[in-house]
Amino acid sequence: MRELKILIVLIAFTAVTYWGIEPYAHHVMHPHTEAPDYAFSDLEEFHVVGDAKAGKELFAMNCQACHSLSSDDILPPMGHADLVAAYGVYPPDLSTAGDLYDTKFLANFIKNPANTAFDSIFKKHKEEELAKAKALAKSDEEVAKLQHSFEKTIEGYLAKTKISMPGFDYLSDQEIANIIAYMKAVKKETTPREATAQACGRCHSVNYGDLTENSSRDQLVGYLGSFPPDLSQMIKSKGDEYLHKFINDPQKQLLGTAMPRVGLTEDAEKKIVQYLEEVGDAKKDERNTLGVYVLIFMVIMAVFAYFFKVNVFKEVH
Ligand code: HEC
Ligand code: HEC
Incomplete structure (x- = not known):
């Protein structure tokens, strides 16, 4: 009977x-932030249906x-190194763009890359x-001050971030829709590894997955102002919840x-987190299964230990 009471007290304290x-602790260390906005509600709506053939031209x-656009054998006239030297970053191959990126995001991005990616x-x-x-x-007075500092912050921010792709605001919505329709028509389905290489690989390496960033290090630092970290261990250092929230909305x-x-669809973003998990935490499933076995082992051992104890104490009495 005494053991049972001790056990109940122990369980109660553990539960508390x-x-x-x-x-x-969880709530303090990981303050709640909303889920990413996969509808890109701050961007202009875009519902024009495009024609892939006109889009190719x-x-x-x-x-x-x-x-x-390697899935349709399209190559730029300049080589890789020249492109990186000219733009600071490698303009990504677009074979998977129709699969990875949200249509509304793409339309807005083609018209005005800087506004869509950052501003x-x-x-x-900030608002x-x-x-x-x-x-x-x-x-x-305080409100006026706040307003002023808000504008200053935005100015500083706009001066700092840049994107070297020019905007195509002279194209009509129909023309933009055609280009997107073309990219969708020739799109390649992606594995989680390819999705990561395509969407993140122009800036980030994933060393443990043998992905090197495909722009040069010095040029990236010159372009971005800081070197994008290797992503191999992000799943461990930041956790999947943080990554889900961060990737589609870093500014948050x-x-x-x-x-x-980068404007990923929900599916593409999940694929990328999945890949980072495969690379950075390959033993997660194994660990979880092992955890269950360890618990079963402990329960069986506890039963044995109990009977052993009863047996030993019988002799003491
Ligand atoms: C145009 C370049 C660029 C692209 C593309 C890019 N990143 Fe980054 N990323 C950066 C830079 C620069 C930083 C460093 C940010 C900082 O410290 O302010 C960064 C930081 C990060 C971090 C660290 C965040 C933190 O809290 O420290 C993660 C995780 C990350 N990126 C994931 C990704 C993933 C996943 C993709 C692809 C979907 C991606 N990035 C695409 C430039 C890029
Ligand atoms: C003068 C060179 C140049 C031209 C022309 C150009 N781009 Fe880009 N594009 C870039 C560069 C550079 C980047 C990478 C920018 C960065 O990461 O900062 C990029 C990035 C992209 C991305 C990735 C967006 C993301 O969210 O990761 C897409 C999609 C794209 N371009 C589509 C297009 C389409 C469609 C056209 C034609 C209408 C086009 N680009 C014309 C240079 C160019």
Whole structure:
């Protein structure tokens, strides 16, 4: 009977520790942020249906100068190293663009890359912050000050981030829709590794997965202002939850960061996190299964230990 009481007290304390402290620590260390906005609600709507055949020609005229599209044997006139030297970063091959990127994002990006990758989302988050601060402000003067610092921050930010792809705002919506239809018509389905190489590989390496960044290190630092970290261990250092929230909206976690939002669809983003998990935490499944076996082992051992103890104490009495 005594053992049972001790066990109940032990379980009660463990439960209090677990439910009282663990969720609290979790909530402090990983403050809640909303799920990423896969609808890209800050961007202009785009519903034009395109014609892939017309798009192929437009692609050759407007995009081929910098981008390859290997799934349709399209190569830019300049070689790899020259492209990196000219633009600071390698303009990615677009064979998988129709698969990886959201259509609305693509349309907005082609029209105005800088606004789509940076300015629009940055302003959105800064405005959310400003609205919160205004609600707490005590005087009109304080509000004016906040407004001023808001504008200064945006200015500083715009001066810092850049994207060397020119905008195509002179193309009509129909022409842009045609180019997107073409990229979708020739798109290649991607494995998680290819998705990561295509969407992130122009800036990041994943050394443990044998992916090297395909722009030169020095030029990337010159272009971005900082060197994009290797992604091999991100799943361990940041966790999958952080990555899910960060990848499609870096400004939300690191306001002002030089990493653009890349506009992935939800599926593509999941594939990339899956790949980072495969590379950085390949033994996760094994570990989880082993954990279950260890628990079963402990339960069986506990039963044996109990009977052993009863047996030993019988002799003591
Ligand atoms: C003058 C060179 C140049 C031309 C022309 C050009 N691009 Fe780009 N493009 C780039 C560079 C450089 C990047 C990478 C920019 C970066 O990461 O900062 C890029 C990136 C992209 C991306 C990746 C976007 C993302 O979110 O990761 C897509 C998609 C793209 N371009 C599509 C196009 C299309 C479609 C056209 C033709 C309408 C085109 N580009 C024309 C240079 C160019
Ligand atoms: C145009 C270049 C560029 C592209 C493309 C890019 N990144 Fe980054 N990324 C950066 C830079 C620069 C940083 C460093 C940011 C900083 O410290 O402000 C970074 C940082 C990160 C970090 C670290 C975040 C942190 O909290 O420290 C992760 C994770 C990451 N990138 C993942 C990705 C993934 C996944 C992709 C592809 C979907 C990607 N990045 C595409 C430039 C890029």
